[in-house]
Amino acid sequence: MSDKTKKGTDAKTYKFDTLSLHAGYQPHKNAGSRQVPIYQTTSYLFDDVDHAAALFNLERGGHIYSRISNPTVGVLEERVASLEGGTAALATSSGMSAIFLTVMTLCEAGDHLVVSSQLYGGTVNLFRLTLPKFGIKCTFVKPRDTEGFKKAIQKNTKGIFGELVGNPGNELMNMPEISKIAHEAGIPLIVDATYQTPYLCKPFEHGADIVVHSLTKWMAGHGSSMAGILVEGGNFDWMQNDKFPTMTKPYEGYHGLSFAEEFGPTAFTMKARAEGMRDFGPCLSPQNAWNVLQGIETLSVRMKKHCSNAEEMVKYLLGHESVAWVSHPSVPDHPDHELAKKLLPNGRGSMIAFGIKGGKDAGVAFINNVKLASHLANVGDTRTLVIHPASGTHSQMDEATLKFAGLSHDMIRLSVGIEDIDDIKNDFEIGFRAARKPRLVSNQ
Amino acid sequence: MKFKVNGNEVFASTGGRPFDKKKPLIIFVHGSGLTHMTWVLQTRYFAFHGYSVLALDLPGHGLSGGKSLKSIEDMADWINSVIDSVGYKEASLVGHSQGCLITIECTARYPDKIKTLSLMGGAGAIPMNPELLALAENGDPKAVDLMMDWAHGPAGHFGGHPVPGLYHINTGGMLAKSRTIKETLAVDFRACDNYKNGFEAAKKIKIPTLSILATDDKMCPVKEGKKLADLIEGSKVDIIDNCGHMMLLEEADRVLKVLKLFITTNYPSK
Numbered sequence: 025m026s027d028k029t030k031k032g033t034d035a036k037t038y039k040f041d042t043l044s045l046h047a048g049y050q051p052h053k054n055a056g057s058r059q060v061p062i063y064q065t066t067s068y069l070f071d072d073v074d075h076a077a078a079l080f081n082l083e084r085g086g087h088i089y090s091r092i093s094n095p096t097v098g099v100l101e102e103r104v105a106s107l108e109g110g111t112a113a114l115a116t117s118s119g120m121s122a123i124f125l126t127v128m129t130l131c132e133a134g135d136h137l138v139v140s141s142q143l144y145g146g147t148v149n150l151f152r153l154t155l156p157k158f159g160i161k162c163t164f165v166k167p168r169d170t171e172g173f174k175k176a177i178q179k180n181t182k183g184i185f186g187e188l189v190g191n192p193g194n195e196l197m198n199m200p201e202i203s204k205i206a207h208e209a210g211i212p213l214i215v216d217a218t219y220q221t222p223y224l225c226k227p228f229e230h231g232a233d234i235v236v237h238s239l240t241k242w243m244a245g246h247g248s249s250m251a252g253i254l255v256e257g258g259n260f261d262w263m264q265n266d267k268f269p270t271m272t273k274p275y276e277g278y279h280g281l282s283f284a285e286e287f288g289p290t291a292f293t294m295k296a297r298a299e300g301m302r303d304f305g306p307c308l309s310p311q312n313a314w315n316v317l318q319g320i321e322t323l324s325v326r327m328k329k330h331c332s333n334a335e336e337m338v339k340y341l342l343g344h345e346s347v348a349w350v351s352h353p354s355v356p357d358h359p360d361h362e363l364a365k366k367l368l369p370n371g372r373g374s375m376i377a378f379g380i381k382g383g384k385d386a387g388v389a390f391i392n393n394v395k396l397a398s399h400l401a402n403v404g405d406t407r408t409l410v411i412h413p414a415s416g417t418h419s420q421m422d423e424a425t426l427k428f429a430g431l432s433h434d435m436i437r438l439s440v441g442i443e444d445i446d447d448i449k450n451d452f453e454i455g456f457r458a459a460r461k462p463r464l465v466s467n468q
Numbered sequence: 469m470k471f472k473v474n475g476n477e478v479f480a481s482t483g484g485r486p487f488d489k490k491k492p493l494i495i496f497v498h499g500s501g502l503t504h505m506t507w508v509l510q511t512r513y514f515a516f517h518g519y520s521v522l523a524l525d526l527p528g529h530g531l532s533g534g535k536s537l538k539s540i541e542d543m544a545d546w547i548n549s550v551i552d553s554v555g556y557k558e559a560s561l562v563g564h565s566q567g568c569l570i571t572i573e574c575t576a577r578y579p580d581k582i583k584t585l586s587l588m589g590g591a592g593a594i595p596m597n598p599e600l601l602a603l604a605e606n607g608d609p610k611a612v613d614l615m616m617d618w619a620h621g622p623a624g625h626f627g628g629h630p631v632p633g634l635y636h637i638n639t640g641g642m643l644a645k646s647r648t649i650k651e652t653l654a655v656d657f658r659a660c661d662n663y664k665n666g667f668e669a670a671k672k673i674k675i676p677t678l679s680i681l682a683t684d685d686k687m688c689p690v691k692e693g694k695k696l697a698d699l700i701e702g703s704k705v706d707i708i709d710n711c712g713h714m715m716l717l718e719e720a721d722r723v724l725k726v727l728k729l730f731i732t733t734n735y736p737s738k
């Protein structure tokens with residue numbers, strides 16, 4: 025280990041921008057192809073019977089069937105693991121299936137999770153309505169109520185789950201403190217970091233144990249493909265207590281394999297693939313994996329523009345006569361302004377919520393009249409997206425339910441794109457002008 | 469499985485099969501600061517093909533109890549005690565990096581017990597880079613980052629793990645951080661640096677020996693590995709292109725293929 029060519033004690037492993045272009049892929053093993061090939065295949069030849077058995081027994085690495093793994097998808101998995109600073113990853117057909125597989129790998133019927141109350145609506149439904157059908161119960165805690173997470177932990181609690189910045193209220197959970205609470209209880213912290221991407225925040229550096237993403241959003245950026253992923257930090261000790269028998273005890277489905285003993289820092293991903301992907305099957309298509317890889321190549325460049333545009337928009341909205349309030353962690357009076365500075369040093373993200381003067385009618389008029397901003401049910405596209413939850417996604421809710429979900433009639437949710445900032449502002453002027461009209465009419 | 473050696477609990481992976489004393493024994497010895505998990509892509513194969521496997525966690529490492537042993541000589545004696553403790557009279561040894569120093573010394577000390585020796589990324593001596601040693605002895609996690617940097621070849625730095633979804637550098641780093649750096653990695657590094665008997669021990673080895681070396685190994689370069697192999701009568705050498713010091717993971721299939729042929733030929737299971 026005497027390395028005379030090396031001077032200085034800084035490791036020269038590749039850094040973020042380089043990893044986002046190269047990690048997980050070796051051209052010399054793929055006919056020299058510079059671009060990652062799309063392995064559009066369901067299955068893979070075995071050399072002989074012994075090779076087949078070895079692959080099924082996890083004696084050797086390799087691919088069997090594309091539900092379990094695929095070389096193109098594998099590049100994406102390694103790439104995201106490298107960017108997050110994780111040991112391993114498993115890509116899935118959508119963000120929802122990544123969350124579902126994570127829970128099913130962690131929990132059994134009779135188990136319990138402590139969950140932040142400010143989550144993407146689909147995730148709320150999964151935790152509130154669907155998981156109880158599998159015998160898994162959840163207690164919801166407001167993201168800022170750090171002590172509440174501790175109080176909600178029960179004997180059968182197997183993890184804490186949350187989004188770092190809640191949607192749409194932009195409330196932060198104190199990840200470093202909540203991870204301490206989880207670890208004192210001997211359970212992992214799982215963070216949905218879709219809104220941040222590893223460019224803005226690497227949750228493993230703040231105590232998270234498992235990270236999930238909807239890659240459909242900023243990671244891909246182009247809004248062309250559904251995809252999700254779960255990433256393992258590798259630091260959680262599954263053997264410290266007897267809470268995770270399916271990780272630590274011999275598993276019948278693999279000749280009595282103990283995932284924790286055999287795979288240690290990658291045990292969770294190995295189990296999620298060997299059991300979860302095998303039995304539930306929400307695999308990512310190689311074409312979509314490739315599409316997402318195209319997006320990840322420019323992740324840093326895009327995220328910088330997303331964030332600088334978002335900060336410009338915050339200033340513009342704060343100074344606008346038609347705007348009642350603006351919520352974004354970059355606003356100095358945002359309750360989590362300081363925590364956001366610490367956890368999101370590279371930018372506070374591109375999701376803004378604001379109130380439009382004139383309430384629901386004004387909101388409807390704004391949405392119906394903007395031309396550049398797209399009105400749709402997605403976030404994290406390179407294009408600017410807007411939605412008025414009270415008249416769209418949440419129109420069935422009454423006043424009280426809206427309030428509980430952190431919504432109000434005047435709220436517009438904005439996912440800032442990377443267009444020229446002047447064009448976005450000019451478009452908003454059209455929307456605001458239209459929004460002021462119904463009030464003029466009703467005043468007459 | 470867990471068993472006791474010199475009063476301390478020892479963990480060893482049996483490769484996913486129950487330990488069966490009727491089968492010939494292969495013992496795998498990991499490198500500095502690492503654990504039994506580095507061997508997962510070799511051990512399971514042998515366990516499923518007629519051998520009893522023990523991929524050890526050295527004392528104070530991974531899931532084993534006790535304190536890290538301070539010298540390669542003590543570790544070599546400890547391997548001998550392992551063989552006794554599990555009720556065997558003989559075994560085949562496989563070592564990686566520091567594990568090569570240990571298994572060479574063990575073979576020289578207990579010539580009748582050891583039937584074949586397989587060395588990966590081995591050398592007769594492993595003098596430590598003083599900066600790396602100092603970082604480890606200060607418990608600085610940079611030591612692990614630096615070790616992972618130097619331990620992987622240019623290809624391994626990009627990834628391409630044989631097990632889909634795993635990322636080399638971070639997985640290795642987590643293994644090396646699984647116990648405190650000062651009490652494991654640093655003690656191992658110091659033991660390697662202090663060990664001077666490798667070449668003398670090699671000259672005493674008369675059993676079938678295999679050395680697997682890699683062209684991009686910066687920690688135990690091919691030149692050093694060959695120097696060692698040349699001292700061992702009739703030893704075989706296999707050199708892997710485009711691969712670094714972590715060949716047992718970076719090129720796991722190739723390593724398994726060579727190891728399989730060597731062990732099944734020289735130490736067949738009935």
Ligand SMILES: Cc1ncc(COP(=O)(O)O)c(C=O)c1O
Pocket residue numbers: 118119120121144146147187216218219237238239240250251252402403
């Ligand atoms: C934070 C968050 N997590 C998860 C999801 C679900 O991801 P997908 O739509 O890819 O299933 C979404 C989707 O909007 C999301 O915003």
